[in-house]
Amino acid sequence: MKSKIHIYETESQYFSPRKHFISRIEEMEKKSDRGAKLAKKWTEFLNQSLNSETYPVIHPIGQETFSLYAEFPTGVFEYAFDIDGASLLIKEKEIKPVQFNPSDIIVAVDQGNLNKDPNRIKPNHKNPVMVLQSRYLTQNKPYCINGNHRIFEAYRNNDKQIEVYVFKDLEFVPFFYDALSKATYYLEIDYDYVVNEK
Template sequence: MESNIQLYETESQYFSPNKHFISRIKEMEKKSVHGAKVAKKWLKTLNQSLNNETYPVIHPIGHETFSLYVEYPSGVFEYALDIDGATSLIKEEGIKPVQFSPSNIIDAVNQSNINKNPNRIKPNHKNPVMVIQSQYLTNNKPYCINGNHRIFEAYRNNDEQIEVYVFKDLEFVPFFYNVLSKETYYLEIDYHNVVNDNR
């Protein structure tokens, strides 16, 4: 299986957040009276605070982040997640991990992007294994944002259990590294709810 990361990295460079927002806003406007109200709110947000946001985000040197690429009709968008910040939040909030059998969490790993040559792997275990699950970004499937190799190795070695921090839907909003990632995610939640007539 070929890795799709390089393709997504390239395609995401050409993504236009403004076009994406306008497209979603227009669809919501047409859907219903409620949709038109939500669309109006987003148009105001777009004009007041998002036009000055830099995209794609510049990842800081020495700070661990993760790029989650999501395909939309308007193109591939890069959501920037702050892994160091997520680790700090885990410690501050006293969040507890979940014990998984590696065979029950291996599907969260994109194995096409795993470096399987042990001589080229640089272990970095300063941050724990983290998985997000979102009906808006991951089709409600778990997706590993940190610790892919550890899950893969635990699975390959037939380990009994591995500790994983799992965050769903709004729980991982604080991990977004930049305002644009956070607002795009909120837009997708509103869009999903309007299109499916959920309030």
């Protein structure tokens, strides 16, 4: 399975968040009265809060982050996740992992983007295995944002169980590294609500 990650990394550099927001706002505005009200709020937010945001986000040296890419009609957007911050939140909130048979969670691994050369793998187990599942971001499929190799190795070794922290829809909002990722995610929730008349 070939991964699109390298294509996404390039294409996401040219994404215009402002253009995307305006496109979504215009669609919501035309859809319904409810959409027009949400569009007005998003227009205010765009003009007041997002003008100073940098895109693409600059990932800090020495901090573990993860990029998850989303394809929109306006281009490819890079959502940035703070993996170190997510791990800290797991400890602070005493969140418990879920036990999975590796064959049941291997679907969360983007195997086309998995480095399978043992000489090039640098094990980093300071952060736990984390999987997101969101109808707005992953089409309701599980997607591993940390621990791909651990899931893959557990699957390959026929291990009976692996501990995975699973976060759905709004549960992982605190993991977004930057304000633009968070705002774009909320915009997509509102957009889905309006265009699909939820």
